[in-house]
Amino acid sequence: MDDNITAAYLARYRDAVADDPHVAPVTGAQRRFLTLRSLSHGTAPVVVPLYFRFPRGTVDVARLEEAAACLAARHAALRMRFEVAASIPVQRLTDPRGFVRRVIAGPGENVAAALRRELLGWSADGPVLRLLLATGDDQPEDETLAVVVDHAACDEQSLGSLTDGLTRAYRERTSARDVRSEEGARAVGDYRDTVERQLAAERAASAQSSLDYWSERLSGLVPTGLALRTVTAGPGEDDDPTGMLQYRRPAAVGTERTALFPALLGATASAVASLASAAAQGDSTPLLGYPWGGRPLGAAPVMGCFLNTVLFTAGAPDDLDDVSDRWWDDIDHADTPLDEVLRVARKRGGAWSGALDALLTLEDTTRRPPLELGGVEGRETHLRGPALQSPLAVSVSQSQADLLVRMGWNRHQLAPAHGQTAFDALRSALGGHLDPAPDRPATVH
Incomplete structure (x- = not known):
């Protein structure tokens, strides 16, 4: 077996949980995020927030929640929950769900502080995509929508799919149940295939020649x-x-x-x-x-x-x-x-x-x-x-x-x-x- 972390992880995954169709391995980046999370008890997970201001009354909360569920049905990464199985991190597929919460700034608090309070209290339990619609006295004519994703489920290349997907699902008013029946199985298969391709690339990039390169780069480091x-x-x-x-x-x-x-x-x-x-x-x-x-x-x-x-x-x-x-x-x-x-x-x-x-x-x-x-x-x-x-x-x-x-x-x-x-x-x-x-x-x- 290759003497590297990715190969060892895959060997343990295949021995212990590979037969469960609802469980998938994690990529190297996810492995790092989840390891840091497990070592930092009481610290909120790393999240990726995007903030958008809309005129008050623009956003229909129920419609947005269904759009978020529809997006999760189309993208398996937004349906995953992270857990530990056989002492290794994995991701488990769940039903698509939309999560939208209204946030009201308290006395002496502005919208930015109210949203920051919510993010600092983020729990790893629950959907990886959450939308927070915030209002406060400092923004009498606007409301701020925070579109927040657990970083273990999202990278920079995903952000375009996120804004485009929410826009399309909100406009089309498509049911998440319909999307799941039409596209859900293909989305899960595509996601699993991409994760496996990524792990293969990481395993190849952990060859001795690459390790020697980084060893030289770290030489004499202070x-x-x-x-x-x-x-x-x-x-x-x-x-x-x-x-x-x-x-x-x-x-x-x-x-x-x-x-x-x-x-x-x-x-x-x-x-x-x-x-x-x-x-x-x-x-x-x-x-x-x-x-x-x-x-x-x-x-x-x-x-x-x-x-x-x-x-x-x-x-x-x-x-x-x-x-x-x-x-x-x-x-x-x-x-x-x-x-x-x-x-x-x-x-x-x-x-x-x-x-x-x-x-x-x-x-x-x-x-x-x-x-x-x-x-x-x-x-x-x-x-x-x-x-x-x-x-x-x-x-x-x-x-x-x-x-x-x-x-x-x-x-x-x-x-x-x-x-x-x-x-x-x-x-x-x-x-x-x-x-x-x-x-x-x-x-x-």
């Missing part, structure tokens, strides 16, 4: 220690653990589009490096993670979680050529599951615990259809989300008009002044890598 920092929470920060700053800059065009992701990697590494002295580690290496991947070759375009978190070790974040070269080299080995890379590090006896200093995501919003309900297109907004899984998280949304650059920080690990320092470094480095056209003002959340 972590910053940023992920191990703790600070005393300020007033109210236990209930509001995430700080956020954001700004807009001109869209990347021409050759800048090719250089955009390496530029973002370098800028994020610079943000981490600006705090390294505060972590008292001296000359250290920023450790970043970013999602990469898509559907395996030949797979159906199903919703699900088929990404991998790729490790990036920034050597010289100010040198864009160096960052680009490192990134292009890594892409050839980007399918190696992160837990396999961590195992390589442990075999080397290095100091890396697997914790990341920052996570970087880039979404091309031009590929995601808008959410339209009752003939009204929702106005997407960006709110500060629940607790982060790393000290820093940089999220960039790319549209035809501009780049929205957001940086969140974990207030239990970084003080507000450190968040501002990291944001200033991020912004300065990105301006140095890209066209230094005037940026739009920053916004604090």
Whole structure:
């Protein structure tokens, strides 16, 4: 048998539960999310929220709930529940269900805070797709719809299917029962086939040649220690653990589009490096993670979680050529599951615990259809989300008009002044890598 985590997982799965038609294995990304969840008792699962503002009275709750159930009938990933069987994580198929809840901001609370409270209280029991329709005195004419998915059931490529599918199901008023009888069996088969193809790709990417590559990449690694920092929470920060700053800059065009992701990697590494002295580690290496991947070759375009978190070790974040070269080299080995890379590090006896200093995501919003309900297109907004899984998280949304650059920080690990320092470094480095056209003002959340 291959000496890798994916092969060992599949062997145990096939020995114990493969005969159950309602149970499927999990991908490497799902395995990581579920492992972190099991180790973080009392911590809410990692979720992916999208927020849309509609004029009050636009959304019919019963109709939206049926549309959500219809979408779940069409996409098996939204019908899965995660559990442990024979000591391994698996996903079990359930009946499609829509979940819509009204959220009313309490006294002294705005809509954003009310939604954040709901997300911090998210339980792993229940549907992986949930819709929260929030109202408050701070938005007298609008209501905010949060479309929230458990990250173990959704990746960036799934978001377009999510908004398009909800729009279509709401418009057509199709019964979830009818969809399940017509399309449900095919959807389940497509999803299972895609999961199995993904695991085959991950197993192949755990070959010795890839492990040797990552072993070399981890050679001499000195972590910053940023992920191990703790600070005393300020007033109210236990209930509001995430700080956020954001700004807009001109869209990347021409050759800048090719250089955009390496530029973002370098800028994020610079943000981490600006705090390294505060972590008292001296000359250290920023450790970043970013999602990469898509559907395996030949797979159906199903919703699900088929990404991998790729490790990036920034050597010289100010040198864009160096960052680009490192990134292009890594892409050839980007399918190696992160837990396999961590195992390589442990075999080397290095100091890396697997914790990341920052996570970087880039979404091309031009590929995601808008959410339209009752003939009204929702106005997407960006709110500060629940607790982060790393000290820093940089999220960039790319549209035809501009780049929205957001940086969140974990207030239990970084003080507000450190968040501002990291944001200033991020912004300065990105301006140095890209066209230094005037940026739009920053916004604090």
